[in-house]
Amino acid sequence: MPTLLTVAGSLRADSWNAKVLAQAAATVPSGWSIDALTLHDIPLYNQDLEVDGAPAGVAELRAAVTTADAVLWSSPQYNHGVSGVVKNALDWLSRPAFAGVLVGKPTAVIAVTPSAHQPMETLGQTEFTLEMCGAVVVRPGVAIGSILEVTDASVVVGDAAAALSDLVARLCSATNGDVSVAP
Numbered sequence: 001m002p003t004l005l006t007v008a009g010s011l012r013a014d015s016w017n018a019k020v021l022a023q024a025a026a027t028v029p030s031g032w033s034i035d036a037l038t039l040h041d042i043p044l045y046n047q048d049l050e051v052d053g054a055p056a057g058v059a060e061l062r063a064a065v066t067t068a069d070a071v072l073w074s075s076p077q078y079n080h081g082v083s084g085v086v087k088n089a090l091d092w093l094s095r096p097a098f099a100g101v102l103v104g105k106p107t108a109v110i111a112v113t114p115s116a117h118q119p120m121e122t123l124g125q126t127e128f129t130l131e132m133c134g135a136v137v138v139r140p141g142v143a144i145g146s147i148l149e150v151t152d153a154s155v156v157v158g159d160a161a162a163a164l165s166d167l168v169a170r171l172c173s174a175t176n177g178d179v180s181v182a183p
């Protein structure tokens, strides 16, 4: 059974990015399973820690990415960019250089903020770093601003909801080599 791994980039208990990520993942095609991880157990990157093998949380994340057929990330927008939590995790996954677990892996990104400013910088920066890690990035991802205006009881509705399910459909079909990029 193919598996979609979700990685929530916010550590906040009531995170919008985690909620929206879970809603998106729930639209996987039938026959897919979902594996969900957070980044609470990922230490700050330190090359010295690689000497004795990866820390447990990193090993768990690497194993989950290896097993997954596709990986869907979400990141909050911090100071008009990707959160350090997400960048830090991607730095771990980028090692060993040019041979990390993301090489060739279909991935996509969601970024959500309550503010009116659409978090395009976070989306672009996360996609760029994934690409530098060798991942196959399914674009465009979904950047949702003004999240309170497109939710009903915390559930995303309308066009934003359609954009989420469309992204998941494109990501899952990328596992068959179908990586079409919208104009």
Ligand SMILES: Cc1cc2nc3c(=O)[nH]c(=O)nc-3n(C[C@H](O)[C@H](O)[C@H](O)COP(=O)(O)O)c2cc1C
Residues within 6 Å of the ligand: 010, 011, 012, 014, 015, 016, 017, 018, 076, 077, 078, 079, 080, 081, 112, 113, 114, 115, 116, 117, 119
């Ligand atoms: C350090 C920090 C920087 C932030 N910078 C931005 C920003 O540049 N743009 C923005 O729209 N929101 C910004 N925010 C607000 C976050 O988007 C908001 O807290 C959001 O709910 C975080 O995502 P989460 O709900 O998934 O935890 C910032 C929040 C923090 C804590």
